[in-house]
Amino acid sequence: MGRPEKPVDRTVPACAKLADFLRRRKTDADLTYEQMAEKMNGLPSKATFERAASGASVPTWDTVVAFVTATTTAQVWLMSTSDPMVRAKKLWVCARRATRAPYY
Template sequence: MGRPEKPVDRSVPACAELADFLRALKAEAGLTYERMATATGGAPSKATLERAASGRSVPAWDTVAAYVSLTMTPTTWLVPWDPMRRARSLWICARRAARAPYYLHKAPDPQMVWGVADFSRALRDQHVWAGCPTPGEMQRMAGPGVLPSSTTRRIIQGHILPVDPAQAIAFLTICHARDLLSWIEAGRRALEKDRPHDVGTYAWVKAHKSMLARQAESDDTALADAPEINVA
């Protein structure tokens, strides 16, 4: 089964938890890093897989995903939770612990946005809270032409805002933001305050009104479908 592994580095608890999870999968599958690397054709390599489960740093998500896929067994499929989803959650927590600024203890609140600078910072904080996916990863997840990596890089550097609400929604969805209506409302509020005469501001106003209308329609449908309660 190969030589014993070095103990997990526990300097950053979230990184250690991810490493423990990966090692447990490997042990359950009865694999060595040599066999895992051979199965991938060396990409990721044996050294990369070992480092992913060391706890010393946060591996790339592609490496974690490959690691989990390689260790899946019939027994793994029977567990009442999705190992890949669990790995993703642990990876996000590890990235957040390793990269989040000292002040970021929870997901940003779009209701605290009042201007363009606030909105830009909230987008950047949400990106960190989601584990800092790379611009390339975000481009692939969003689909062709939606979030070009060059544009995404400038958004997370704080140089620009998303070009329109649709791009903002794609960015926020990938970054696991909750309550997209509040985020679009925040963008509308920020732009109306700081860029009232900008032609792009109208798109945010229109998108916000459209989302409000859809929500109202959804609420009306839910009420119409609700069973009647006889209180007599």
């Protein structure tokens, strides 16, 4: 077992919600970031998955898709009451909007 994760950065609440969602998926799938990277053949990397779940910034949409894909096990999929990709997209869009300068 590795060292414990740092707490989610809560500076931008929308980013924190996305990070919480990603971390919950990782925990439910009972995977490490290294196992997730291996499952995705190394792309994205372990470090990219870690950054995506930190809450410090908004990951790319491709990274979020890979995160959800890597953490979707048969058991998690069967227990889900909604499509996790739809939820991920909503959270990602909110985080992107919260970190972009408003248009004038």
